[in-house]
Amino acid sequence: xxxxxxxxxxxxxxxxxxxxxxxxxxxxxxxxxxxxxxxxxxxxxxxxxxxxxxxxxxxxxxxxxxxxxxxxxxxxxxxxxxxxxxxxxxxxxxxxxxxxxxxxxxxxxxxxxxxxxxxxxxxxxxxxxxxxxxxxxxxxxxxxxxxxxxxxxxxx
Amino acid sequence: xxxxxxxxxxxxxxxxxxxxxxxxxxxxxxxxxxxxxxxxxxxxxxxxxxxxxxxxxxxxxxxxxxxxxxxxxxxxxxxxxxxxxxxxxxxxxxxxxxxxxxxxxxxxxxxxxxxxxxxxxxxxxxxxxxxxxxxxxxxxxxxxxxxxxxxxxxxxxxxxxxxxxxxxxxxxxxxxxxxxxxxxxxxxxxxxxxxxxxxxxxxxxxxxxxxxxxxxxxxxxxxxxxxxxxxxxxxxxxxxxxxxxxxxxxxxxxxxxxxxxxxxxxxxxxxxxxxxxxxxxxxxxxxxxxxxxxxxxxxxxxxxxxxxxxxxxxxxxxxxxxxxxxxxxxxxxxxxxxxxxxxxxxxxxxxxxxxxxxxxxxxxxxxxxxxxxxxxxxxxxxxxxxxxxxxxxxxxxxxxxxxxxxxxxxxxxxxxxxxxxxxxxxxxxxxxxxxxxxxxxxxxxxxxxxxxxxxxxxxxxxxxxxxxxxxxxxxxxxxxxxxxxxxxxxxxxxxxxxxxxxxxxxxxxxxxxxxxxxxxxxxxxxxxxxxxxxxxxxxxxxxxxxxxxxxxxxxxxxxxxxxxxxxxxxxxxxxxxxxxxxxxxxxxxxxxxxxxxxxxxxxxxxxxxxxxxxxxxxxxxxxxxxxxxxxxxxxxxxxxxxxxxxxxxxxxxxxxxxxxxxxxxxxxxxxxxxxxxxxxxxxxxxxxxxxxxxxxxxxxxxxxxxxxxxxxxxxxxxxxxxxxxxxxxxxxxxxxxxxxxxxxxxxxxxxxxxxxxxxxxxxxxxxxxxxxxxxxxxxxxxxxxxxxxxxxxxxxxxxxxxxxxxxxxxxxxxxxxxxxxxxxxxxxxxxxx
Numbered sequence: 001x002x003x004x005x006x007x008x009x010x011x012x013x014x015x016x017x018x019x020x021x022x023x024x025x026x027x028x029x030x031x032x033x034x035x036x037x038x039x040x041x042x043x044x045x046x047x048x049x050x051x052x053x054x055x056x057x058x059x060x061x062x063x064x065x066x067x068x069x070x071x072x073x074x075x076x077x078x079x080x081x082x083x084x085x086x087x088x089x090x091x092x093x094x095x096x097x098x099x100x101x102x103x104x105x106x107x108x109x110x111x112x113x114x115x116x117x118x119x120x121x122x123x124x125x126x127x128x129x130x131x132x133x134x135x136x137x138x139x140x141x142x143x144x145x146x147x148x149x150x151x152x153x154x155x156x
Numbered sequence: 157x158x159x160x161x162x163x164x165x166x167x168x169x170x171x172x173x174x175x176x177x178x179x180x181x182x183x184x185x186x187x188x189x190x191x192x193x194x195x196x197x198x199x200x201x202x203x204x205x206x207x208x209x210x211x212x213x214x215x216x217x218x219x220x221x222x223x224x225x226x227x228x229x230x231x232x233x234x235x236x237x238x239x240x241x242x243x244x245x246x247x248x249x250x251x252x253x254x255x256x257x258x259x260x261x262x263x264x265x266x267x268x269x270x271x272x273x274x275x276x277x278x279x280x281x282x283x284x285x286x287x288x289x290x291x292x293x294x295x296x297x298x299x300x301x302x303x304x305x306x307x308x309x310x311x312x313x314x315x316x317x318x319x320x321x322x323x324x325x326x327x328x329x330x331x332x333x334x335x336x337x338x339x340x341x342x343x344x345x346x347x348x349x350x351x352x353x354x355x356x357x358x359x360x361x362x363x364x365x366x367x368x369x370x371x372x373x374x375x376x377x378x379x380x381x382x383x384x385x386x387x388x389x390x391x392x393x394x395x396x397x398x399x400x401x402x403x404x405x406x407x408x409x410x411x412x413x414x415x416x417x418x419x420x421x422x423x424x425x426x427x428x429x430x431x432x433x434x435x436x437x438x439x440x441x442x443x444x445x446x447x448x449x450x451x452x453x454x455x456x457x458x459x460x461x462x463x464x465x466x467x468x469x470x471x472x473x474x475x476x477x478x479x480x481x482x483x484x485x486x487x488x489x490x491x492x493x494x495x496x497x498x499x500x501x502x503x504x505x506x507x508x509x510x511x512x513x514x515x516x517x518x519x520x521x522x523x524x525x526x527x528x529x530x531x532x533x534x535x536x537x538x539x540x541x542x543x544x545x546x547x548x549x550x551x552x553x554x555x556x557x558x559x560x561x562x563x564x565x566x567x568x569x570x571x572x573x574x575x576x577x578x579x580x581x582x583x584x585x586x587x588x589x590x591x592x593x594x595x596x597x598x599x600x601x602x603x604x605x606x607x608x609x610x611x612x613x614x615x616x617x618x619x620x621x622x623x624x625x626x627x628x629x630x631x632x633x634x635x636x637x638x639x640x641x642x643x644x645x646x647x648x649x650x651x652x653x654x655x656x657x658x659x660x661x662x663x664x665x666x667x668x669x670x671x672x673x674x675x676x677x678x679x680x681x682x683x684x685x686x687x688x689x690x691x692x693x694x695x696x697x698x699x700x701x702x703x704x705x706x707x708x709x710x711x712x713x714x715x716x717x718x719x720x721x722x723x724x725x726x727x728x729x730x731x732x733x734x735x736x737x738x739x740x741x742x743x744x745x746x747x748x749x750x751x752x753x754x755x756x757x758x759x760x761x762x763x764x765x766x767x768x769x770x771x772x773x774x775x776x777x778x779x780x781x782x783x784x785x786x787x788x789x790x791x792x793x794x795x796x797x798x799x800x801x802x803x804x805x806x807x808x809x810x811x812x813x814x815x816x817x818x819x820x821x822x823x824x825x826x827x828x829x830x831x832x833x834x835x836x837x838x839x840x841x842x843x844x845x846x847x848x849x850x851x852x853x854x855x856x857x858x859x860x861x862x863x864x865x866x867x868x869x870x871x872x873x874x875x876x877x878x879x880x881x882x883x884x885x886x887x888x889x890x891x892x893x894x895x896x897x898x899x900x901x902x903x904x905x906x907x908x909x910x911x912x913x914x915x916x917x918x919x920x921x922x923x924x925x926x927x928x929x930x931x932x933x934x935x936x937x938x939x940x941x942x943x944x945x946x947x948x949x950x951x952x953x954x955x956x957x958x959x960x961x962x963x964x965x966x967x968x969x970x971x972x973x974x975x976x977x978x979x980x981x982x983x984x985x986x987x988x989x
Contacts, residue, residue, distance in 0.1 A: 014230055020300055022266045029232070046530045047494040076466075078459030078499060079419045082409065105183055107230065108223055111259055116292075119331040120299040122368050125361040126416045127406045134324065138289045142252045 001075070001121030002083075003055060004031075005114075006068045007103065012036045015065065015103050016110055020121035039068055049077050060084050064100050087117060090131055112138065176209055177202075179223045186231070199233050210241055218245060219256045226256075226263055239264050239271055246278045251290065254282070258293045267303030276306050283313040288324055291317070295325070299332035307336040311343050318350040323359040330354070330365035334372045344373055344380070355390050360407055360414055363394065367420040374427050385428050388435045392442045395421045399449060410454045422446070422463040429471030436472040443468055447480055458488070458496050462503070469507050482507065482514040489521045494530055501525060501536035508543045519544050523553070526560045531567075538568060542575040550583040554593055562600050569604035573597050577609060587620040588666060591627050599634055602641025610646050615758045617651060626666040628655040633670065635680055640689045646697045649684060652677060653701025654755060657708040674709045678702065682718060692727055699730060703737045707752045716741055871986045877963060877978050881908035882937070884917070884963075886980075888987050896954050898987050904945040906937040908969070915967040917947055922960060926952040937967070951988075959988040 007016035014032060023031070035052065039059050042050070050057050052070070058080040059068040067084045071077070088098070090113050095102040103110050116131045116138075118124060125131050177185075182202060189195035206221045222241050229235035242264060245257025265272045275297075282294035295317065298310060314336060317329035337344045347369070354366035374381040398413045407414035425443075429436040446464050451457040461484055468481040485507075488500030501522070508515045522544065525537035538560065545553045554576065561572045576597050584590035594613055597605065617627050631648035639645055652659065656677055662669035684690050684698040699722060706715045719741065722734035740748050871888035878884070885903045906912050915935045921927045932947040953959060961980040966973065 014232075017230065017263075022268065022301065022303075024266075024268065043529070045494075047498045047532060049495060049498055050532055074423075076419055076423075076459060076463050078455055078462050078495065079416065081495070082415060082456050082459060086409075104187075105180055107227065108179075108256065108259060112255065115259075115296050115300075119296055119328055119365075120335040122331055122334065122365070123416055124327050124331050124365055126364050126414050127360055129406050130361060134289070134292075138251075138255070141287065141289055142255065 001072060003070045003072065003121060006032060006035065008036050008066050009100060010064055012040060016107060018114055035068060039066055048081060062088050083123060087114065089128060090117060093132055094135065176205060176217045176221055179220060179227065182224050183227060199228050207237060219253045222260050223256050226260055229263060235264055239269065243271065243274050246275060254290060254293055258297045262297055262301055266301055272303060273305060276309050280310060280313060283317065288322060291325055292328055295328040295332045299335045302335060302339065304339045307339045311336050311346060315346055315350055318347065323357065323362050327361040327365040330369045334369050337372055337376065341376060344376060355387060355394065360417055364417045364420055367424050371424045371427060385432065385435055388428055388438050391421050391425055392439055395442055399446060409456050411451055412456055415456045415460055418460050419463045422467050426467035426470050433472055440473060440477060444477060444480065447484060462499055465503055478511060479514060482511055486518045489518060494533060497525065498533050498536065501533060501540055505536060505540050508540060516544055523556045526556060535568065538572060542579060545579045545583060547583050550579065550585060554579065558596050561597065569601045570606065573601045573605045587623050590616065591620060591623055595630055595634065598641065598644040598647065602644040605643050610643050613647050614650055618755055619757050624655045625658040625664040627651060628659050629664045629670055632659055639684060639687055642691055642694050645684060645690065645694050649681065649697040649701040652681065653704040656705045674711045678711065678714060692729060695727065695730055696733060699733050704752045707749050872984050874982055874984060876980045879976065882906055882912065882965065896952055898951045898953060900949040900951065902947050902949065904937050905941050906939055907941050909939055910970050911939045912937040912967040912969050915945055918964040919949060920962045921951060924955050924957055953988050956988060959983040
């Protein structure tokens with residue numbers, strides 16, 4: 001299973017963090033700091049995999065964002081690259097040519113999409129169409145409720 | 157003003173706080189901050205506003221506030237005061253609230269916080285909600301961060317949802333079940349009924365998550381594994397459909413249909429087929445099909461091939477399939493994509509033990525990977541290269557690996573150096589090559605070699621008697637170049653101390669002998685003593701080396717002077733040595749030549765019993781060089797009695813020369829203490845191995861065998877081995893017309909309660925003998941001495957030397973394999989005379 005996924009910029013700013021193992025805030029911060037440093041130090045020609053502690057880290061850069069996943073030893077690194085790519089495709093379809101700013105300003109949506117694609121560190125849906133449909137429906141549900149609320153909320 | 161009425165209402169409106177700013181607004185504002193301090197100020201202000209808003213229990217804006225808090229949390233600021241608010245959001249009826257609430261719970265709450273258990277009830281309700289998206293949120297949260305307690309409470313709900321016909325929920329429930337099982341393995345059983353028809357689903361999401369669930373269960377429980385083996389045909393069918401079916405737009409990735417599902421199925425097949433012939437056979441065809449038909453131009457195809465190769469190697473596949481797998485890996489090695497190369501090297505490393513020959517074919521490609529820029533690839537290539545070194549390719553491989561050692565990063569040097577030493581020790585084609593290789597490592601990676609390499613090297617050098625002159629010359633020259641690498645300096649000092657006379661006499665045959673004077677050599681050694689680069693250990697080596705030269709050189713006065721100077725050294729170790737050596741010059745001068753004479757050949761031993769006397773001359777760490785007492789070496793030219801070297805590293809006739817241990821003369825208490833049990837009379841005590849038969853030893857000394865007259869037919873039997881209940885007797889005959897052939901029959905008996913199966917007896921003899929092993933009577937040694945295994949050995953001994961044999965026994969006892977090596981030295985003299 002995937003133990004965690006981090007998205008960060010070239011300057012090392014965290015844009016998304018999804019943890020599938022229980023760790024304290026302090027530990028998460030330490031891991032993030034270390035891993036970000038290690039990945040940013042890699043040269044462009046190096047391979048996308050590195051051994052880190054007792055895990056395998058798979059990372060790929062898309063424009064200004066690094067997508068970094070830590071998987072366990074029996075996991076297939078090459079298919080993890082495909083998982084990362086699928087997530088990027090989902091974001092791209094949802095936001096329409098996604099860029100880093102979209103993820104910054106709509107981070108909660110990025111999480112919602114991730115949570116429709118992966119669950120507990122494994123892929124739950126392998127069809128792009130189905131993931132996007134679910135997000136669409138959930139968004140609609142949100143809007144309907146909001147619409148109702150807006151009509152009856154106290155004036156501000 | 158009256159309490160009710162419009163004016164009051166309007167006033168209260170004005171007094172109310174302004175609406176909290178929207179999330180996007182906040183993000184925009186924070187991003188305009190130019191410094192960390194500015195950002196912190198903004199954040200603090202907003203946090204204060206959010207806190208007041210929470211205090212007011214404002215339902216309308218709670219969601220917005222928590223979202224903002226989550227953003228600030230991502231920037232690294234504390235957000236724990238929002239935890240309870242997340243719980244309130246989860247409990248709300250609004251979908252937006254729940255969405256943010258659950259997200260907040262996953263980000264801010266974890267199982268360490270006590271409050272997280274408050275979620276349990278909400279999740280339980282939401283798992284039964286009428287809207288599937290709400291159920292989905294609950295399942296997702298439980299599956300990502302549910303604690304053991306929560307899992308125990310809610311496992312029943314998850315199990316119910318696992319049986320639903322709603323595929324959206326079913327797939328989530330499956331992964332949630334995986335999480336529950338990981339947290340509370342005892343609950344695995346309860347999910348078993350629900351797995352009954354999981355694989356009959358058409359929905360790929362459910363199929364994928366079901367395969368993950370089945371994999372988890374099989375990995376955790378051998379019973380489950382046995383139970384699910386029957387699914388192999390179904391899995392094979394699903395996989396076949398994925399490959400054979402035409403284009404499916406919904407699941408297509410670069411022309412391949414649902415690679416994620418294919419990879420998971422292959423992984424499950426691997427687990428099911430391992431150690432099971434029938435399952436392995438059932439999946440043979442599909443594996444071959446996937447291996448040959450998958451498109452390899454993109455990463456996704458290679459991902460599937462990679463998983464296929466892993467599966468083929470792990471199950472009981474037929475050899476043709478295994479060769480196919482290794483060839484795929486070989487092709488991977490040539491791929492432009494370095495990710496693929498990396499993955500290939502990793503897999504080859506896993507298979508190099510079992511399919512050694514197949515991997516050897518790709519050796520040159522692997523060696524090329526040593527030059528790759530990527531650190532991970534280099535490391536894998538190095539490990540694999542060492543695994544591939546054998547007697548045939550050792551020269552070529554070592555050349556490449558030494559080149560690698562020269563140029564690699566420091567993080568590799570220690571491992572590479574150790575690897576080179578190990579490989580050189582196992583496969584060195586000649587002593588000179590061995591010493592050259594060792595020297596090369598010392599000079600290029602000298603500071604990175606492990607501590608035990610110094611004594612190991614000293615032992616190696618001592619044993620290569622004919623190379624002494626060459627070795628000391630090379631080491632001397634190396635010292636002239638560079639004295640910073642301590643292991644090199646230590647070995648060099650030791651050698652110069654031992655063989656300095658060879659250096660002077662210019663005896664080197666292997667290369668042009670150098671001309672040095674005594675003074676030059678002493679200058680170098682004194683330089684080491686004085687240099688800042690030398691560690692205290694190195695200084696110790698140098699001082700002792702100088703001292704030893706007092707019996708080999710003529711400039712004794714100079715040496716005396718040096719030694720006395722260090723008698724007042726600050727370094728206690730050096731001071732002690734100098735004082736002792738001084739004493740040697742003064743009071744014990746008559747013993748000096750004997751004490752400082754050439755070191756005898758040292759043998760490496762595996763065990764170091766307390767009774768064994770460790771021979772030291774006060775410098776090499778006693779524990780590192782465990783010398784079993786070899787024959788005394790009065791002359792430097794004594795031959796290596798390398799009994800342990802069955803491959804016959806040298807051509808010398810193995811001879812035992814022994815003498816009974818002489819009691820060390822009690823001359824000067826302190827000297828004895830400091831130099832341990834070193835026999836002061838020179839020759840080392842007798843070897844402990846043959847000491848079990850002292851009379852025989854004495855016999856071996858004399859040139860006339862004492863038992864010449866006894867008729868060959870009366871050769872007494874002997875016990876060759878008796879350990880762990882296994883006893884092996886040797887009986888002898890000379891029924892053969894050829895008097896040089898001894899016919900030995902072994903009888904193996906087993907006194908333990910369980911039989912020893914797959915019993916294999918192997919023997920080796922020194923070079924001058926020839927051995928022939930005939931077939932054994934059986935390979936099962938019955939228990940409780942109820943029978944024996946017999947086997948005939950014929951030994952040809954044309955030179956009539958003393959028979960020695962090394963035997964190796966392998967057998968299986970009570971289910972576990974046992975292996976033992978032993979020496980047989982107590983052959984009765986009639987057996988070889």
